[in-house]
Amino acid sequence: MDDASVQQVRRFNRSVTQRVGALDDRYLARDRPLGEARLLWEIGPGGCEVRALRTRLGLDSGHASRLLRALERDGLVEVVAGARDGRVRTARLTTAGRAERALLDERSDELARAFLAPLSARQRERLVGAMGEVERLLTAALVELGPADPAEPDARFCIRSYFDELDRRSESGFDPAAGIQLDPRELRPPAGVLLLARLRAEPIGCGAVRLHGDGPAEIRRMWVAEAARGLGVGRRLLGELEAWAVARGARVARLETNRALAEAISLYRSSGYREVAAFNDEPFADHWFEKRLDGTDARR
Amino acid sequence: MDDASVQQVRRFNRSVTQRVGALDDRYLARDRPLGEARLLWEIGPGGCEVRALRTRLGLDSGHASRLLRALERDGLVEVVAGARDGRVRTARLTTAGRAERALLDERSDELARAFLAPLSARQRERLVGAMGEVERLLTAALVELGPADPAEPDARFCIRSYFDELDRRSESGFDPAAGIQLDPRELRPPAGVLLLARLRAEPIGCGAVRLHGDGPAEIRRMWVAEAARGLGVGRRLLGELEAWAVARGARVARLETNRALAEAISLYRSSGYREVAAFNDEPFADHWFEKRLDGTDARR
DNA sequence: TCCATTCTCTGACTCTAGTCAGAGAATCGC
């Protein structure tokens, strides 16, 4: 990471972020406290649990409560107790609230148009492209990887999503009970590890590795949510799993996959995996891959 | 300006600006009110007039004064009366203030590194490139054009800078008194107009046009500050000058220029100007250009 | 069933940002 890059990022943070951000806030909150406007926005057309609003906006519970009361007083929002869990309350926009939110939308559009107006068609095109790129890559940078217990809700959500996707995409369909079984304990240290990828606390991907003593470590459960693809999350997960295994003595990694998972296969190939003969009899697998982890293969 | 572009800009404004901005602020102001930190930063290593600080940060005079007092109390800043004008005071960082500012710098770098760290080398490169592009084009979008009186200080600054540059860059040097003279009154409506380009209230370019009854309008004094080149300011100025002249009946625009001004010449060519025989005997000119403004030429 | 936990709300705060009016000193233009 060279100094020039750091300087550019910093300059961006200061100049773009502060100037544009301040303008955006002023537009958004013309006749309403900024906090309320943001909350109104964040509730969204479909409503939202109060708890989720708090974590997403990083609000203190007291503060959030007061903001919601203010919006309720203005008739923009109604907060109702959840059906399933009486403690969790859900905020919903009223008709007036939806209108108000549409107004905020319109103001944001106005500001966006003000940015584009002085530019030539070519400049606009480049600006829009570069903004998309910055947004995408900063999102990628915000993805955090970390170990998780296979039993915890987020982990179970990811694994379930992985199974669902296998079932949806493979020709034959996928039945978790049919192939080689994997006991959750095998994915807990020291036998193995499950890593989750999260974006703003939401789980968006997973990957696991299981050690086999002196033998090859086994990569399993590699999955990335559709919305988070193209951010390099899969590659990061794979890299960290390999590093984890290497640190515990593994010298080779292995994995198998179904032919329907084209992106996964190309990820494995470009990460240095080479196709090998079937090393197990998993009925669902079409391809078996292997990679030396001790540096005798280029890591790319 | 299509809807998709507006949506992208808006999404950028919300997601990037708010998230990064909030992070940046928190890093910057870890143990000090944000306002003070910003002020400390803005004063810069060389000191700064209080008046300039106020306008740049958009602070109320009372507020600015109080912030400066607080920084003074902490021994980070000293505010001294100006030598030339006793009303204007200048804020200067003390040694402790410079150290504190360096610390802010360091924190900004830290944040920048945190953004880059999770990314691959290729992703970093693209992010940095895109950030530079966004910064550049948003700067371009913030440039405002407007008419100005040739006698006002900003206008005189631009024209002086233009002469200086001609003198510096042309082989022969330039003497404003030697060539065809231009009375400032000829650049005031209705005879003509002088447009200034400003970026955050600072003058960064100029351009003028003078009408000649039924004859060709004359483009003069086209200049853009070095720091603001590559933003399309020259092209915008030229376009507005042409539009102004067209609205007042001109059908042809003319201009002459020195061969040393290569960017200007290529701007004229790509804006639809064609080289013609000398139409005056300005000794300093090497090229004479002309463009039909009534639409019989393509405008590009 | 009971106790710990979770979620939400209220009350009582602190701090920062920002506004407005007015006063005093320096300077400018006539």
Added chain:
DNA sequence: GCGATTCTCTGACTAGAGTCAGAGAATGGA
């Protein structure tokens, strides 16, 4: 020289953001 203007500072505010402690209701697990 004198009045208008400019620049800065102080005092007296308001409002919004955010924190902390504690209470009450709902829930989950032993």
